[in-house]
Amino acid sequence: MLHAQNSPKVIRGTLQENGKPIQGAAVFLQSLDDEKCVKLLPRENGWRAAKKLEHCVHDLNTASTDADGHYQFAVPKAGWYAVHFLWDIGKKPTYPETAFVQARWAVMYAG
Secondary structure, rough: EEEEEEEEEEEEEEEOOOOOEOOOOEEEEEOOOOOOHHHOOOOOOOOHHHHHHHEEEEEEEEEOOOOOOOEEEEEOOOEEEEEEOOOOOOOOOOOOEEEEEEEEEEEOOOO
């Protein structure tokens, strides 16, 4: 579960799983050029869309969540941003698949 609050100069939030904070997760911040670029994110349009996305998404910063699952980024200006998370879930999932697709992201358990 993700709770996020935005203000013009800060993006911050709390990363939780089953109501418990996730400590030490890697949090990645990217800027997007414009709304056209944003609309490419949830779609699976093949390599052409991926190429367009590659040119309009820019890596900005990386952070880690604290003991309470909180993260924060200062942003240079108002605009479109994407936040991605990566963390160790600690145990193998109980469902049979160890890899699945969630939206346009591949999610994998590596044990």
